[in-house]
Amino acid sequence: MTNPFQRRAKQDGRHTPNLWPVWLVAPAALLLVGAAAYGLYHGAESLLAKESPGKPVKVQDAISTTVTTLTLIGAVLAALYAYRKQLLDEGTSHRADAAQLTERYAKAAEQLGHDQAAVRLAGVYAMARLADDWPEQRQVCVDVLCAYLRMPYAVVPAEPGFRHGEREVRLTIIRTIRDHLQNPATSTTWCGLNFNFSGATFDGGDFSGSTYTRGQVDFSDSTFVAGRVDFSGSKFVGSNVDFTGSTFVAGRVDFSGSTYTRGQVYFNRSKFVGSMVDFNRSTYTGGQVDFSDSTYTRGQVDFTGSTFGGSRVDFNRSTYTGGQVDFSDSLFSGGQVSFNGSTFDGSKVYFAGSAFSGCQVYFNRSRYTGGQVYFNGSTFDGGQVNFDRSTFDGSKVYFAGSAFSGCEVDFGGSVFSGGEVNFANSMDISGTVSFQHSRVETSALINWGPFPAVTPDTRP
Numbered sequence: 001m002t003n004p005f006q007r008r009a010k011q012d013g014r015h016t017p018n019l020w021p022v023w024l025v026a027p028a029a030l031l032l033v034g035a036a037a038y039g040l041y042h043g044a045e046s047l048l049a050k051e052s053p054g055k056p057v058k059v060q061d062a063i064s065t066t067v068t069t070l071t072l073i074g075a076v077l078a079a080l081y082a083y084r085k086q087l088l089d090e091g092t093s094h095r096a097d098a099a100q101l102t103e104r105y106a107k108a109a110e111q112l113g114h115d116q117a118a119v120r121l122a123g124v125y126a127m128a129r130l131a132d133d134w135p136e137q138r139q140v141c142v143d144v145l146c147a148y149l150r151m152p153y154a155v156v157p158a159e160p161g162f163r164h165g166e167r168e169v170r171l172t173i174i175r176t177i178r179d180h181l182q183n184p185a186t187s188t189t190w191c192g193l194n195f196n197f198s199g200a201t202f203d204g205g206d207f208s209g210s211t212y213t214r215g216q217v218d219f220s221d222s223t224f225v226a227g228r229v230d231f232s233g234s235k236f237v238g239s240n241v242d243f244t245g246s247t248f249v250a251g252r253v254d255f256s257g258s259t260y261t262r263g264q265v266y267f268n269r270s271k272f273v274g275s276m277v278d279f280n281r282s283t284y285t286g287g288q289v290d291f292s293d294s295t296y297t298r299g300q301v302d303f304t305g306s307t308f309g310g311s312r313v314d315f316n317r318s319t320y321t322g323g324q325v326d327f328s329d330s331l332f333s334g335g336q337v338s339f340n341g342s343t344f345d346g347s348k349v350y351f352a353g354s355a356f357s358g359c360q361v362y363f364n365r366s367r368y369t370g371g372q373v374y375f376n377g378s379t380f381d382g383g384q385v386n387f388d389r390s391t392f393d394g395s396k397v398y399f400a401g402s403a404f405s406g407c408e409v410d411f412g413g414s415v416f417s418g419g420e421v422n423f424a425n426s427m428d429i430s431g432t433v434s435f436q437h438s439r440v441e442t443s444a445l446i447n448w449g450p451f452p453a454v455t456p457d458t459r460p
Contacts, residue, residue, distance in 0.1 A: 101134050105141070112148055117165025121172055124148075128176045132188040139193050145173050146196050153201045155225055167203065174205035181210035194218075198242075203227045203251065212239040220244040220266075224275060226251040232278075234258045238287075241265040248275040248299065255279045256302075260311065262287040268314075270294045272301050272323065280304045284311040284335075292316040296347055298323045303330055304350075308359070310334040320347035320371065328374075329353045332383075338362040344395055345370040351378055356407065358382040368395035368419060376400040376422075380407035380431060387411045392444065393418040399449070400424045404431035412436045416444040416454075423449030 108130055111123025124145065131141035149170060154162040180190035194216045204227030212235065220242045232254045244266045256278045268290045280302045292314045304326050316338050328350045340362050352374045364386050376398045388410045400422050412434050418441070426449040433451055440446065440454045448454075 101130065101137070104130050105134075105137070109144060112144070117163070117169055120165075120169045124169060124172050124176060128180070131180075131190070138190070142177075142190060142193050142195065145177065149173055149197055149200045153203075155201065155203050171205055174207060178207050178210050181207075181212065184211055184213055191215075197222055201225060202229050204229060206230045207234060208254075209233045211235045211237065212241060213237045215239050217241040219246055222246045224248045224251060224253050228252045228254060231255045232257050236260045236263055236265055238262045243267045243270055245269045247271045247273065248277050250274050252276040252278065255282060257281045258283075260284045260287060260289055265289045267294060268292045272296045272299050274299045274323075277301045279306060282306045284308045284313055286311050289313045291318060294318045296320045296323055296325055301325045303327045306330045308332045308335060308337055313337045315339045315342060317341040319343045320345065320349055322346045324348045324350070326350040327354055331355050331357070332359045332361055333357045334359050336360045336362070339366060340364045341366065343367045343369065344373050347371045349373045351375045353377045355379045355381065356383060356385055361385045363387045364389060366390045368392045368397055370394045372396045372398070374398045375402055378402045380404045380409055382406050384408045384410070387414055389413040390415075392416045392421055396420045396422075398422045399426055400447075401426065403427045404433055407431045409433045411438055414438045416440040416446060418443050420445040422447045423451055426450055 104126065108123050108126035111119050111126060114120055114123065127141050127144055131138045134141065152161060153166065153170065154160065155167075156162065177190065177195070180188065183189060184191040191211050192214045196216075196218045198218045198220045199222060200219070201223045203225050208230045210231070217236075217239055222243070224246070226249075228251060234255070236259065238261070240263055242265075246267070248271065253275060258279070260283065264287055270291065272295065274297075276299060282303065284307065289311060290313075294315070296319065300323055306327070308330065310333075312335055314337075318339065320343065325347055326349075330351070332354065337359065338361075342363070344366065345368075348371055350373075354375075356378065358381075360383055366387070368391065373395055378399070380402065385407060386409075390411070392414065393416075396419060398421075402423075404426065409431065410433075414435070416438065421444070424447045428450045435451070435454050438454055440456045442456045444456075446453070
């Protein structure tokens with residue numbers, strides 16, 4: 001049974017007032033006004049009697065005072081009524097706005113699902129404009145655009161499901177997202193939102209100059225198959241960026257000049273199998289960047305001229321079996337860079353001309369079984385560089401022309417069983433280079449340079 005004294009149930013919509021029924025409010029208001037008038041009349045009569053003791057109080061004076069007071073109260077109530085009416089009008093206006101925005105959302109979503117590319121393009125622009133006009137649901141609109149990129153995508157015309165004009169639609173979505181990530185200070189910025197591109201296929205796209213602040217950016221299990229995907233000049237500040245399990249098959253992916261400050265960036269378990277991936281002149285300060293368990297076969301990955309300062313960068317257990325990975329002329333200062341347990345077997349990996357200053361760099365338990373690794377011309381100044389318990393068996397590892405100054409370099413417990421290791425023309429200046437407990441076999445070709453040679457093990 002409905003309670004007649006219960007307040008009216010709140011209606012759907014925004015800013016809907018929760019009001020009592022009129023039939024209950026009106027009599028209560030009349031009773032309240034009557035009681036107030038009665039009390040005011042007697043109050044005014046008592047007040048006038050105190051001001052003029054011994055004189056009878058004129059009824060007209062009491063009534064005049066009461067009416068004046070009631071008039072003031074009425075004015076206040078009228079103002080409250082006007083304010084209430086304004087709230088009702090605003091509620092009506094907001095509900096109309098909400099209905100219009102919802103209608104626009106449904107229309108844009110319908111356009112994105114259309115068969116014709118031109119209509120889908122219109123849907124992209126409509127959804128982006130709606131995100132700008134609807135801050136409360138901006139994340140939802142961005143989620144729709146990201147979900148479109150995650151849908152199955154046939155790149156080659158001969159593939160089943162190929163749609164003409166689809167590439168332009170996808171490139172437009174990427175370009176639209178980039179345009180909204182340029183300036184975090186604008187009212188329509190999308191910086192700080194979440195972007196889910198997991199499992200998406202990219203054959204091009206421009207994310208250059210974007211700023212990612214806070215939020216989650218997810219490219220996990222994505223595939224970069226062709227074209228150029230440009231992240232150059234992007235800034236990752238305090239955000240979590242995830243490329244875990246991504247595959248770089250062909251084309252070019254450009255992260256050159258990007259900045260990673262605080263936050264976490266994951267490329268672990270990624271596969272570089274033929275594309276050109278460019279991180280040159282990147283800066284890593286604070287936070288964590290994870291490339292662990294990645295595979296490099298064919299293609300080229302370029303970190304030349306990068307700065308690793310105060311962050312933790314992890315390449316542990318990575319495998320280099322082809323192609324080229326280049327860290328030449330990079331600066332490792334502070335923080336920690338780790339290649340523990342990695343396998344170098346067929347790739348060319350360059351650290352030539354790099355400076356290791358005051359940081360900890362780990363190559364512990366790494367295996368050098370093929371290919372070439374270049375440290376020639378590098379500077380080891382302060383900090384620690386550890387190659388302990390590594391195996392050199394088939395690779396050519398060059399330290400020629402390097403300078404060891406005030407740094408601890410540890411090859412302790414390593415095994416030199418084949419290949420070539422070259423320290424020619426290196427300089428040992430006040431640093432510590434240790435080969436303690438290392439084992440050198442006669443099949444290994446080693447140029448010890450300035451370091452005392454380790455006696456080869458001739459045991460069978």
